[in-house]
Amino acid sequence: MSDINCIKFLRNNKGLSISKIQETLGINWRTAKKYADEDQLPKSNLKQKDGMMYTEKWGEIVSDWLVEDRKLKKKSRRTKKQIFIDLKELGFKGSYRTLCYFVSDWENTHNEDEFDKGYDRLEHPPSEAQVDFGIMEAVKDGEFVDIHALVMSFPYSNAAFAVPLPSENQECLLHGLKELFKQSGGVPRKIRIDNLTPAVKKTRSKLEEAQLTDTFIQFQNHYGFEVQVCNPRSGHEKGNVENKVGYVRYNFFSTSPIMNSFEELTETLRVQLTKDRERLHYEKEELIENLWIKETKYLLDLPSQDYPVFKDTDVKVNKYNETKLDNSVIHIPRAANYPVIHLILTWDRYKAVSTDGEILSEDYRPYMNKSRAIPWTTVLKDWIRKPRVVPYSRYNKYLPGRVKDYLLVD
Known part of the structure; x- marks a missing residue:
């Protein structure tokens, strides 16, 4: 210009x-x-589609065929190759690729279910929560441990709570929800979840409505909340908690925290997320803490009676007094003396009981001791080449006390 x-x-x-x-x-x-x-007047940039499929009769013919085929079962509809052959018989001079481009464009603008691919901006009422698991990493006894953090977020205020757990089974899910309710001081009126196996039965078809498991329904009835199950592979339907899982991971687990116990890590996360509420809401320009205080007034009261979370199951043992639990073999003394053994499972422990009611064994569940070694060989080789990096390394805090003192001597 x-x-x-x-x-x-x-x-x-x-x-x-x-x-x-x-x-x-x-x-x-x-x-x-x-x-x-000459006058330079502005012109619209809107371009009309051109080409033989749009300017001649061929596009209209193909469109009519596609509309007709929509009324048939998919396996009875004409393929692009068949449409091309039929067009050739009518005198079509274009290429197969030209036809494919047109059919693809037509299908994008003529959705079979008239489904709008755009999203609606949703308004979330107070006391509506979203729940999801996220896998993170901590260090316990000098080794890496996988943490399945159960995160509950409230889209109205953007407040969040999290509980670290060793697995995503039914006992961990229900125990985690109990802890989240205690931390928030009440029960959400409505909770949105995805198709979590401990809470939702497997459906035979994608069109079949999701059904909750009996145990989860019993838990739901005790606390009085309503459940919304997301559609399969539709994470955007609980986008707030999806983002919150990532926020917890990148802000509190960017370097694996040292964990002495799950209870201690739970308290650490509670304190950190409480402090995190002292910031502005991303959209409402008000402190999250102030919004959360308003939202708590809409929460349901915690029931007066505690809900016991456990699972009963009967197992058989082999002649070596062994059976499988959490994909690991456990040994139960004198278990082979009985036809079956009754296991009482909580989120972190198990109890093996005989048919006579005798407690044969009681211990932590196998996944409580599942860990991975820190790659010290690789780390130490890097430190030998770059000794000045030792005080600033992410692995420095995992060193035993005497080793750390020795390496950091000036």
């Missing part, structure tokens, strides 16, 4: 001829004539 403005200025203000403008600016005579004397 600056070049056109210069041509207009030389023509209108300086009175130069077209030839003089051409000579002065070193441009083509026709270009000088066009921009000097």
